[in-house]
Amino acid sequence: MKRAGQGVGVELRDVTFGYRREPVVRDVGFAVPPGGFVGVIGPNGSGKSTLIKLMSGVIRPWRGEVRVAGDDAARLPRAELARRVAVVPQETDLPFPYTVLEMVLFGRTPHLSGFAFEGDSDLAVARAALERTGTLDLAERAVTELSGGERQRVVLARALAQEPRVLLLDEPSAFLDIRHEVEMYDLLRELQREGLTVVSVLHDLNLAALYCDSIVLLAEGRVFCEGTPAEVMTYANLTEVYQTEVYVTMNEITDTMNILPLDAAHREPLSRAREARRPPRER
Amino acid sequence: MPSRAIAFEAAHLTRRRFRAVIAALVLGVVAVALLCVAVGPVRIDLAAALFGFGDASAIDSVILFRTRLPRVLLANCVGAALAMTGAVLQALLRNPLAEPHILGVSGGAAFGGVLTLFLAAGAPVPSYLLTPFGAFAGALAAMLVVYRLGTVNGRLQPYTFLLAGVVCNAFTGALIMAVNAVADLFQTHGILFWLMGSLATTSYPLVLASAFFVALGGVLVARHARALNALTLGEDNATQLGVDVSAVRRLCFVVCSLLVGASVAVSGMIGFVGLIVPHVTRLLLGSDHRLLLPASALVGGMFLSVADTVARSLSSTSELPVGVITALTGGPFFVYLLRRQSSRGLW
């Protein structure tokens, strides 16, 4: 797949947005360098999916701007934006039984006009996307009959068929088993090496630590902190933002952070100890 | 691997398959039309009738060209319009239960037409020239109201949308009764006659006008067939694929109103064609709207010509309204779809 790597990235400048009167994303600013792999983490409702929608032009910021490959996303024609940015959404429900191949060919929409039929080059792109995501064997199946994990890989294939320069993923591995999960992220890393800019929302903090160059930690619609996984995913930051106790350790094999959950019996003593360490006036 | 390549061909819509299917369906339409014009109280010799075209003394020809053919042609136009509207609405609402009748659009068109008949009494222009505009305006108004009620924060809520349609249907039904109540007896008769509708016509200009509207609407929506495909994935996904969602949606709603208005104006309320036809077509030919829209139009034409032929042949003394036939087949079908859909947990 061809891909122009240079000078492509995403940048948010003081973006504020809300669905109703209250903003749910407040003054968010960060830059994803071309060819970067950025993980967005944060608790439920902290605004991660909203950020993905802002970056893909589905919603427009109240204030601030989203820049894609140097241009203000709000000023780009929709099709042009879709040729630059592709999205793997958190969930896809499909009312009609398209075949997997048709579904992946939908990724060619921004490259084709009107009624046109897909040409050989479109089919070649779709086939490559199917191959890379390991879904070529599913090509004739109906998407409504796939398992959650198979469907998610097909949706990734569709996004790749868009030949984007920036790929946004909203918890792409929620339905994947552990093997397909790492395979998907391995593939994303491979694509990143070829010049693709990747921004992924993740709930699995260990995967985030393993694959991302840098992490943006969101809390209540704001950037709580950003930096390398080791800088961001500290015990102090995580317990404060997620409001629970975790066990942070080092993975000796990968040399990355491991963040493990704790049950109530083990959380309580830690919470008490943490409480005791805080300066008195904060209590 | 050649075997893989063949399977790849079959798994998406190629230009070749598109042409083959459309050609087959056009042949089907012609065959069904020939069958339908052959059926009737008087047996006619088709070959002789075709041969005697234009000869006023050839009685078979007169029956064929003056009464049966325009009726079958009109049934094809109306069937095509309703089926295409159904297919478009189902894509927009992402719900195979959407249909102009169920969504209250036909009801709006009927009320628009009735109101025109009532107000235009004594107007210098004959009412049959005015009712199409009234029906179109009514359909558009109903569509807009239902659309407004069915969208929250600019996002379409399919379930609310369907409920809004049901309410709109009941509301326009009540309005029609109210107009009927204040109209005088002569007008009431005209209104009822118009509402019942019938595909019986001897007017080629009417057939031509209907064909024009269907063709116009068909071309306008077919140009957005690819966008409709993307829209079935949801509005966010469609936007992310580069589709200008609100523009496509707006155009489709106007075209649907036009098609429904035109068909209600010529033939009254005919329900369920827009439900059954796209559904069956989708089952047989797949969900790609580039094929689904024209194919639904052709299948809709066949379906309505057959339904109309059945309606006029069931009883030798009087005709059943064709809407009775479509509702009798479509009602159970709707219930079947509804049960199947809720068992899959889509709602």
Ligand SMILES: Nc1ncnc2c1ncn2[C@@H]1O[C@H](COP(=O)(O)OP(=O)(O)OP(=O)(O)O)[C@@H](O)[C@H]1O
């Ligand atoms: N369509 C919507 N209309 C109104 N409010 C919304 C809408 N979508 C999200 N919100 C609200 O905006 C806030 C942020 O939602 P968002 O979906 O971005 O969170 P998230 O970080 O993706 O959460 P999760 O981890 O559960 O996916 C939440 O408070 C949510 O209730």
Ligand SMILES: [Mg+2]
């Ligand atoms: Mg989310």
